[in-house]
Amino acid sequence: MNRSILLIIGGGIAAYKSLELIRELTKRGVKSRGILTAAGAEFVTPLSVASLTGDKCYTDLFSLTDEAEMGHIELSRSADLVVVAPATADLMAKAAAGLANDLASTALLATDKPVLMAPAMNVRMWEHAATKRNLRTLADDGVIFVGPEEGEMACGEYGPGRMAEPAAIADAIETHFAARQGPLSGKRIIVTAGPTQEPIDPVRYIANRSSGKQGYAIAAALKALGGDVVLITGPTGLSAPRGVETIMVETARQMMTAVEKALPADCAVMCAAVADYRPAMETGAKIKKERGGLTNIPLAENPDILKTVARMKKGRPALVVGFAAETEDIVGHAEAKRLRKGCDWIVANDVSAGESCAMGGDFNAVTILSDVGEEAWPQLAKSEVARRLAARIADSLNAAGPGGRAKPAEAAE
Numbered sequence: 345m346n347r348s349i350l351l352i353i354g355g356g357i358a359a360y361k362s363l364e365l366i367r368e369l370t371k372r373g374v375k376s377r378g379i380l381t382a383a384g385a386e387f388v389t390p391l392s393v394a395s396l397t398g399d400k401c402y403t404d405l406f407s408l409t410d411e412a413e414m415g416h417i418e419l420s421r422s423a424d425l426v427v428v429a430p431a432t433a434d435l436m437a438k439a440a441a442g443l444a445n446d447l448a449s450t451a452l453l454a455t456d457k458p459v460l461m462a463p464a465m466n467v468r469m470w471e472h473a474a475t476k477r478n479l480r481t482l483a484d485d486g487v488i489f490v491g492p493e494e495g496e497m498a499c500g501e502y503g504p505g506r507m508a509e510p511a512a513i514a515d516a517i518e519t520h521f522a523a524r525q526g527p528l529s530g531k532r533i534i535v536t537a538g539p540t541q542e543p544i545d546p547v548r549y550i551a552n553r554s555s556g557k558q559g560y561a562i563a564a565a566l567k568a569l570g571g572d573v574v575l576i577t578g579p580t581g582l583s584a585p586r587g588v589e590t591i592m593v594e595t596a597r598q599m600m601t602a603v604e605k606a607l608p609a610d611c612a613v614m615c616a617a618v619a620d621y622r623p624a625m626e627t628g629a630k631i632k633k634e635r636g637g638l639t640n641i642p643l644a645e646n647p648d649i650l651k652t653v654a655r656m657k658k659g660r661p662a663l664v665v666g667f668a669a670e671t672e673d674i675v676g677h678a679e680a681k682r683l684r685k686g687c688d689w690i691v692a693n694d695v696s697a698g699e700s701c702a703m704g705g706d707f708n709a710v711t712i713l714s715d716v717g718e719e720a721w722p723q724l725a726k727s728e729v730a731r732r733l734a735a736r737i738a739d740s741l742n743a744a745g746p747g748g749r750a751k752p753a754e755a756a757e
Contacts, residue, residue: 355383526570
C-alpha cells in the first residue's frame with residue numbers, strides 16, 4: 345500500500361529533525377512532500393527538503409507557478425496524513441483559531457485529511473495558558489499529538505517542549521496508518537472508565553477505588569485496531585490515550601448525559617465503576633460534624649447507564665459490554681447482572697484476587713460471560729486484557745455485518 349504525508353515544517357531549532365524524519369519515513373516506505381514556512385526556512389532550506397523528499401518543496405501561498413502546478417487546496421488533500429513537525433506555538437495558535445495567512449496555515453485549514461502535530465517550543469511557551477487552550481481546541485478537533493519530550497532546550501532551559509525524536513514521530517505515523525486499516529476501522533465505540541464522584545458538600549463526595557486503568561487500556565486497544573473511540577471518564581490521574589476523544593465527567597448523571605450525546609455507536613464498553621447512589625441533596629456549605637449532619641445523609645439512586653444503553657429500543661449499539669467487579673461468587677453475581685441489565689457480554693473481574701488485581705492494581709483476572717457460556721482468562725496485565733477484549737470485539741462486530749447484532753463471545757481457538 346502506498347502511503348504519503350504532507351510535512352509542514354515550522355520555524356524552530358527542531359526543524360533540523362524534520363530532515364531526519366523524512367529519511368526515516370522513506371526507509372519505512374512512506375512518501376513525503378514538504379511545505380516549509382518562512383520561519384522554518386531560517387533553519388533548513390527548500391533545497392534540502394526537496395532533495396530528501398524527491399519532490400518540490402512548497403513555500404509560498406501566492407506563487408503563480410506553484411498554484412498552476414498544484415493549487416494549495418489540492419496540495420492540502422494530496423496526502424493520506426498531514427504532519428506538522430516542528431509544530432511551533434505560532435502554528436498551533438493559527439490552526440486552533442482557524443487562521444490562514446500563509447501556505448502552511450491555509451493547508452491546515454483546507455485539508456480534509458487527519459493531522460498529526462509534533463510540538464516544539466520553549467518550556468514556558470508550552471506551559472502557557474494560551475498554548476494549553478490551543479492544545480485542547482486542536483485535540484477536540486481531532487488533531488493527533490506526539491510529544492513533546494522533556495529535556496534540555498537550545499535556549500538552556502530544561503523541561504517539556506523538546507520535539508519528539510524522528511523515530512518516535514515515524515512510529516506514531518505508522519500507528520495511525522495501521523489503525524486506519526485495522527479491523528475496527530469505521531466503527532464507533534464508546535468506553536466509560538474510572539469512578540464517579542457524587543458530591544455531599546463542597547469538600548466531600550461519595551466515590552470508590554476505581555483507578556480507570558482497565559478502561560483507559562481498553563480505549564487505547566480499540567483505537568489501535570482502528571476504532572473511532574470516545575472515552576468518557578470519571579476523575580483519574582491518567583493521561584488520555586493518544587488519538588482517543590476523551591470526555592471528562594465527575595458524577596453519574598454527567599456520565600449518563602455524555603454517553604447519550606456520544607451515541608449512536610457500534611459498541612459500548614461500560615467499564616466505569618459508577619456510584620449506585622448519590623446524596624439526595626447537595627448542600628452549598630460544608631456540613632459540620634459537630635451538628636451531626638454527617639450521620640444521616642439521605643441517598644438517591646443514580647441512573648443505571650449500562651441498563652439504559654443495553655435496553656434502548658432505538659439506536660442500541662450492536663454490542664454492549666458491561667463489567668462486574670466482584671469479590672465472591674464471581675460468575676454467579678456477574679451472570680445475574682448481565683441478565684438484569686440486558687447487556688450482550690459482561691466481564692466479571694475478581695477484585696479480591698490479591699493486591700495486584702484489586703482496584704487500582706495493574707493486573708486483572710476476568711471471566712467473559714455471554715449467551716453461549718463463560719470463558720475464564722488467567723491473571724493478566726490490564727493492557728493484555730484490553731488487547732484480547734478489543735480483538736474479541738472486532739471479531740464480533742465484523743461477524744455481525746452492517747447494522748447487525750454482534751455475535752456472542754466465544755472461546756478463543
